[in-house]
Amino acid sequence: MNPAYLFGVYQPGTTVLHRAWVGAKVGALAVFSLAVVLVRSMPASFGFLAIAVLAAAVARVDLRLLVRSLRPVLVVAVIFAALQWLLYGPVKAAETLVDLLALALAAIVVSSTTPVNAMLDALIRWIRPLRRVGVDPERVALTVGLAIQALPGTVALAIETRDAARARGVRHPRAFLSPFVIRVVARAHETGDALHARGIGDD
Amino acid sequence: MARIELDSASVTAPGADGDLTILEPTTRTLTEQRIGVIGANGSGKSTLVRLLNGLVSPSTGRVLVDGLDVARQGAAVRRRVGFCFTDPAAQLVMPTCVEDVELSLRRSVRDAGERRRRALEVLDRYGLAAQADLSVHSLSGGQRQLLALAGVLATGPSVLIADEPTTLLDLANTRRVADVLFGLEQQLVLVTHDLELVRRCERVLVVERARVRYDGPADAAVADYLSTVPG
Numbered sequence: 001m002n003p004a005y006l007f008g009v010y011q012p013g014t015t016v017l018h019r020a021w022v023g024a025k026v027g028a029l030a031v032f033s034l035a036v037v038l039v040r041s042m043p044a045s046f047g048f049l050a051i052a053v054l055a056a057a058v059a060r061v062d063l064r065l066l067v068r069s070l071r072p073v074l075v076v077a078v079i080f081a082a083l084q085w086l087l088y089g090p091v092k093a094a095e096t097l098v099d100l101l102a103l104a105l106a107a108i109v110v111s112s113t114t115p116v117n118a119m120l121d122a123l124i125r126w127i128r129p130l131r132r133v134g135v136d137p138e139r140v141a142l143t144v145g146l147a148i149q150a151l152p153g154t155v156a157l158a159i160e161t162r163d164a165a166r167a168r169g170v171r172h173p174r175a176f177l178s179p180f181v182i183r184v185v186a187r188a189h190e191t192g193d194a195l196h197a198r199g200i201g202d203d
Numbered sequence: 204m205a206r207i208e209l210d211s212a213s214v215t216a217p218g219a220d221g222d223l224t225i226l227e228p229t230t231r232t233l234t235e236q237r238i239g240v241i242g243a244n245g246s247g248k249s250t251l252v253r254l255l256n257g258l259v260s261p262s263t264g265r266v267l268v269d270g271l272d273v274a275r276q277g278a279a280v281r282r283r284v285g286f287c288f289t290d291p292a293a294q295l296v297m298p299t300c301v302e303d304v305e306l307s308l309r310r311s312v313r314d315a316g317e318r319r320r321r322a323l324e325v326l327d328r329y330g331l332a333a334q335a336d337l338s339v340h341s342l343s344g345g346q347r348q349l350l351a352l353a354g355v356l357a358t359g360p361s362v363l364i365a366d367e368p369t370t371l372l373d374l375a376n377t378r379r380v381a382d383v384l385f386g387l388e389q390q391l392v393l394v395t396h397d398l399e400l401v402r403r404c405e406r407v408l409v410v411e412r413a414r415v416r417y418d419g420p421a422d423a424a425v426a427d428y429l430s431t432v433p434g
Contacts (some may be wrong), residue, residue: 002307007319010298010299010302010336011336037397045424055311065281076396115299115302116299116302117297117305117306117309117315117318118315120309138293138309145296145297146296149296149297149298150296152298152340153292155342156292166254174260187292188287190290190293190294191293191294191296192294193258193288194259194294194296195296196257197256197258197285197286197288197355198281198285198286198294198306198307198354198355198358199278199281199282199283199310199358200306200307200309200310
């Protein structure tokens with residue numbers, strides 16, 4: 001699995017969603033997510049999923065990208081749904097499954113129609129007033145962007161570490177967790193050095 | 204060319220039994236366009252070149268680039284000295300190729316449209332125009348290293364330090380990256396284990412056990428290094 005597809009990658013295009021103001025897209029995603037979480041009913045869940053599918057169609061999100069991005073989400077959603085089934089029954093389980101898919105799909109639509117740099121620019125504009133109280137907007141935006149982008153890289157490290165443990169025939173969780181944590185910390189140091197070397201964060 | 208001066212610059216690190224010497228006091232002036240650094244693993248090569256753009260601070264002495272003190276004027280030095288690492292995965296922090304180059308340009312180009320245009324120009328220069336909107340994770344090893352180079356060179360440094368940039372690459376990609384490096388107008392400081400590659404440098408430093416044991420023309424430096432390798 002290519003970890004880059006976990007959260008969708010910007011796909012250039014000219015659809016109305018590509019051209020929409022970043023603030024409107026992020027705001028709509030926030031409102032949509034709140035509605036999905038707060039409104040508890042099966043018809044509403046399917047309604048939210050329909051809205052997300054419609055948005056993906058309007059944005060002309062590449063179907064292969066969509067499938068690749070949704071695959072890991074589906075695995076997690078099925079696990080959560082199974083737990084819900086055990087605790088609350090099949091209706092609640094189906095609702096959870098559909099809600100998680102709707103949320104993931106909406107997030108993929110926003111990330112595949114919005115360049116990360118456009119999101120960073122928007123974030124910088126929004127938090128610029130906080131400069132008066134000592135907040136550096138560029139640095140905050142970069143930190144948020146890096147946190148999001150670090151996730152696929154961390155998943156890739158997890159897969160490599162798991163494969164290395166399997167190759168040695170080791171199944172104990174410690175054989176995976178210890179090297180994984182060490183590699184994540186080492187990668188964080190390397191990335192910090194690389195950003196430092198590019199002069200990012202100097203100003 | 205830039206003038207890089209190491210003035211009794213040393214690096215130590217705290218160890219269990221007192222300070223460990225990572226690099227003994229080193230005094231050198233580097234003005235050649237192509238400078239190679241070779242030596243065994245753990246000899247101090249990377250520490251030596253990391254001193255040149257402030258990734259490592261000298262414990263004693265000082266390092267100057269065009270008269271700027273790396274320890275005191277780090278930001279100004281980093282605008283002149285770019286650094287490319289062995290593993291491009293740690294350097295590529297944005298989702299797509301064009302966005303990663305744009306990140307390098309954020310400081311110098313405020314307008315988003317102009318930034319994108321410049322980033323696309325940079326990608327085109329290094330043969331990556333077709334990959335502009337692809338995920339950085341979908342690139343081959345060679346393409347990733349070229350993108351990492353493009354991200355550094357986009358900032359317009361006058362010196363490029365490349366720390367084993369071809370170690371993870373196959374032969375074809377090694378040649379491709381090497382051709383880019385040796386085609387640059389910038390001053391190049393290249394750390395490498397590739398003895399063929401280092402022969403293309405005008406001056407080569409051999410580092411062994413935390414000190415520069417030889418400093419001279421490439422062929423003589425390679426011969427000196429080989430004399431230290433057992434077997």
